[in-house]
Amino acid sequence: MSNPRDILGPQRFSQSHAAPKLIPPNASVTKRYFIRVVTGVTSLLTGMRVTIGKFFDPRTTVTQQYPENRDELKMAERFRGRVVMPHDADGEHNCTGCTLCEKACPNGSISVLNTKHASGRKILGKYIYRLDSCTLCNLCIEACPFGAIEMGTEFELATTRKEGLVEILNKKAGRL
Amino acid sequence: MEREQHIEVRPPSAGGNTEEYWLNMGPQHPATHGVLHLIVRLDGETVREVKPELGYIHRSVEKMAENLTLLQNIHLTDRLDYLSCHMNNHAVCMVAEQACDIGVPERAEYIRVIVSELQRIQSHLLWWGAFAMDIGALSAFLYGFAEREKITDIFERLCGARLTMNYFRPGGVAQDLYDGFEQDARQACSDILYALDEYQRLVTGNLIFQERTRGVGILSRDKAIGYGCSGGTARASGLDYDVRRDDPYGIYDRFSFDVPVATAGDCYARYEVRMEEMRQSVQIIEQALKDLPVGPIQAKAKPVLKIPKGLQVFRQVETARGSFAMTAIGDGTATPLRVSYRSPGFMHVAALHEMSAGFKIADLITILGSLDPVIPDIDR
Amino acid sequence: MSEPAVPSALEPASATETVAAPTSAIADWIRDLCGDQEWLAWVVITLIGLGALAALASVSAMVLVWMERKVSAHMQLRLGPMRTGWHGALQPMADGLKLLFKEGLLPRTTDLFSYLLAPFIPMATALLALAVIPFSETWQLADPELGIIYVAALSGMSVFAILIGSWGSNNKYSLLGGMRAAAQALSYEISLLLVLMTAVLMSGETAMQAIVQSQEGYFWNWWLIRAPGVGFIAFIAFIISATAELNRAPFDFAESESELTGGFHTEYAGMAFAMFFLAEYVHLLVAACLGAVLFLGGYLPPVPALAFIPGPVWLLVKAFGLVFLFMWFRWTFPRLRIDQLLNLEWKFLMPVALLNLLAAGALRGWGWL
Numbered sequence: 001m002s003n004p005r006d007i008l009g010p011q012r013f014s015q016s017h018a019a020p021k022l023i024p025p026n027a028s029v030t031k032r033y034f035i036r037v038v039t040g041v042t043s044l045l046t047g048m049r050v051t052i053g054k055f056f057d058p059r060t061t062v063t064q065q066y067p068e069n070r071d072e073l074k075m076a077e078r079f080r081g082r083v084v085m086p087h088d089a090d091g092e093h094n095c096t097g098c099t100l101c102e103k104a105c106p107n108g109s110i111s112v113l114n115t116k117h118a119s120g121r122k123i124l125g126k127y128i129y130r131l132d133s134c135t136l137c138n139l140c141i142e143a144c145p146f147g148a149i150e151m152g153t154e155f156e157l158a159t160t161r162k163e164g165l166v167e168i169l170n171k172k173a174g175r176l
Numbered sequence: 177m178e179r180e181q182h183i184e185v186r187p188p189s190a191g192g193n194t195e196e197y198w199l200n201m202g203p204q205h206p207a208t209h210g211v212l213h214l215i216v217r218l219d220g221e222t223v224r225e226v227k228p229e230l231g232y233i234h235r236s237v238e239k240m241a242e243n244l245t246l247l248q249n250i251h252l253t254d255r256l257d258y259l260s261c262h263m264n265n266h267a268v269c270m271v272a273e274q275a276c277d278i279g280v281p282e283r284a285e286y287i288r289v290i291v292s293e294l295q296r297i298q299s300h301l302l303w304w305g306a307f308a309m310d311i312g313a314l315s316a317f318l319y320g321f322a323e324r325e326k327i328t329d330i331f332e333r334l335c336g337a338r339l340t341m342n343y344f345r346p347g348g349v350a351q352d353l354y355d356g357f358e359q360d361a362r363q364a365c366s367d368i369l370y371a372l373d374e375y376q377r378l379v380t381g382n383l384i385f386q387e388r389t390r391g392v393g394i395l396s397r398d399k400a401i402g403y404g405c406s407g408g409t410a411r412a413s414g415l416d417y418d419v420r421r422d423d424p425y426g427i428y429d430r431f432s433f434d435v436p437v438a439t440a441g442d443c444y445a446r447y448e449v450r451m452e453e454m455r456q457s458v459q460i461i462e463q464a465l466k467d468l469p470v471g472p473i474q475a476k477a478k479p480v481l482k483i484p485k486g487l488q489v490f491r492q493v494e495t496a497r498g499s500f501a502m503t504a505i506g507d508g509t510a511t512p513l514r515v516s517y518r519s520p521g522f523m524h525v526a527a528l529h530e531m532s533a534g535f536k537i538a539d540l541i542t543i544l545g546s547l548d549p550v551i552p553d554i555d556r
Numbered sequence: 557m558s559e560p561a562v563p564s565a566l567e568p569a570s571a572t573e574t575v576a577a578p579t580s581a582i583a584d585w586i587r588d589l590c591g592d593q594e595w596l597a598w599v600v601i602t603l604i605g606l607g608a609l610a611a612l613a614s615v616s617a618m619v620l621v622w623m624e625r626k627v628s629a630h631m632q633l634r635l636g637p638m639r640t641g642w643h644g645a646l647q648p649m650a651d652g653l654k655l656l657f658k659e660g661l662l663p664r665t666t667d668l669f670s671y672l673l674a675p676f677i678p679m680a681t682a683l684l685a686l687a688v689i690p691f692s693e694t695w696q697l698a699d700p701e702l703g704i705i706y707v708a709a710l711s712g713m714s715v716f717a718i719l720i721g722s723w724g725s726n727n728k729y730s731l732l733g734g735m736r737a738a739a740q741a742l743s744y745e746i747s748l749l750l751v752l753m754t755a756v757l758m759s760g761e762t763a764m765q766a767i768v769q770s771q772e773g774y775f776w777n778w779w780l781i782r783a784p785g786v787g788f789i790a791f792i793a794f795i796i797s798a799t800a801e802l803n804r805a806p807f808d809f810a811e812s813e814s815e816l817t818g819g820f821h822t823e824y825a826g827m828a829f830a831m832f833f834l835a836e837y838v839h840l841l842v843a844a845c846l847g848a849v850l851f852l853g854g855y856l857p858p859v860p861a862l863a864f865i866p867g868p869v870w871l872l873v874k875a876f877g878l879v880f881l882f883m884w885f886r887w888t889f890p891r892l893r894i895d896q897l898l899n900l901e902w903k904f905l906m907p908v909a910l911l912n913l914l915a916a917g918a919l920r921g922w923g924w925l
Contacts, residue, residue: 040383106248137251312891
């Protein structure tokens, strides 16, 4: 079978999706010209049918009216918003101050400052988290053996205050 | 000078009355897909010379990599070619697995293939939209994005992020598939096939599009090899090479798929090759979903991965743009001594002058779009 | 608005006759008021007409801007402006207000005179062309004998704005855009004129009002349908060359955003940009009205039974239909390359238009029209 393409050579994949080419290889210049005009105009009209279809079909609209739909806008369960430290009803958390998350962090966004408990053992003093340098890579959460930190599903993280980007995650010092 | 034979309308000779001039295209320019700076020597509308100027978003990723562990390096490769971050992650993971002798569970291998191919489709959809927009079809850009959004949503549900996924881990993947992933992936595949038919009607068959892309920006097979092109760009020039088939990694040797190759080497050939790649990716995903085994998703690995002293590991993967490779040399500590990335886009931009000299300035934009450049990939 | 030049431009076609055309009640009332002093009546009527024209131009430009945004949005799976008023109906106002308060940038290296002159030209030519569009038997500001030639001359002038502005901007992107626009306008002017001549041949008239009157009756009397084949081909050629004349996609070379970052208006900001922007839409309306007048029966209803709906409504319905067509083109097609554009004109459109003109002449000569 002769190749209908003018420029392209043989191809290894099927041409079912390629543009239909009606130009016979041995057609005269005039015939080529007219076939090109006809196929060209047909192709333009086909394209116009696609856009008008979208124009009259409201189901194709993908825009969401964002601030209005805030209530029904739920992020995925695994969404990585920011690092949060869940506290239970007594205001306690699971962090032991082992600094595994600090070591796992690729860009030093976590600083674990430990203090001494009255008994002389080390406990968590301050858990400093810097959202400004955090890349939300999830490595700290994976490193934590106690499930003390997790990723929040909050996504509106933009702020106008630089200070709000550095925060202390624990509300209380750690337990023994 | 032989490439000027491809010009349909020959420009008036530059010797007589015309004066050549330089034009700075970028770093702020709507068609350079970021901060690529092209210094173009023009004769009227005709491009005589193109000099890509890089460095606007250089982040010293290779130097940073020397100070991070392999596990931490994974999230850094998300930020190279952000449209193929799963594939980039795959390269790092394979380096770690080879260096530390970690096996990967079956299920994890299948998941890796599925998400890699989904991302290849996602990347090509964005490229399709951007390429059509470079040529002037503005609606196509939005269509491509709307379709891409479906896959992005799957990724968000799967690994929690939409762009910088950080999903692969040495010895497996970070999290198991969520409930309903298979159904979502199948739905996305059938949506893509439907959308591709629509794209065919809207753009591929369009007379103006064909006029703009056929015979434009021709890169011969020899030049493609000479410049180190890979991926769709090289395959459109007749170089029949695909890392997935010719240097199989993961479990790619288990799937049957075609590697589309065209010989023309022009923008239309690059377009067709990439469009066909999407269909082939759908085939791979369907095969992988059918065989997806149940089991663990991560092998037990040592907490700190060390590349043995003096060991050099090289692994390459096929990203959406071409072959991405990582070389790491170990010094026995947790951080590698030296890391080097081979990014496909860098070579393609190097070949830009070869392709576009002698064509019009509008063709330069077309050619640049057909190369599918991602600037952070070119400029690391 | 700055149209003091309008009366002088109309003068060649005998001033008193020209203004006598809108014989509406208001004009008669003003003439009565002024009594003997006919020059005063002439001045007052002209000023009122110009005010109405300017109002029509700015309102329709706003409507068209809104329409463009909504049409493009719905074709692109979006909603477009939704917050300012009902479905963003006040968005053009907000845009205009924003542009008004923006700083008028004056780059240091510009050629000041031409840089500042350019934004006023397209609006002036658009308003001048709008003056001869007949909205009904009486609603027409001027009906010069050679109305169609007058419109063609004005459409040729609008390219000067782009050329002057792009030269004055002293920017390489602007200059490339301007040079493209010049090449494009020079070429497409020819086929546009050939199409206009076809319409003139078909109807045997050169005044706009007379061309509309020649299509009296049912819709099969419109030149699109009445002249077998010839009218249709002329209409298609008109649409193509008008799109090119308007610098709209797929022929938006002067702007070509993805290549030239904005083309001729790269260096314009604030109100100067707004003038270009709004004039583009007034030109769009003029071209659509022209198409409706020449081929779709102007203000005439498709069937005489519908004559109770006033003429201006019919004209605007037809014109907005054509505007929708232009927008549909813009949001569907990729842009051509400049050499392909010229190929299309010289190797396809002009021969077709020329043959079509000959065919129209033959039909006329054999008395089939």
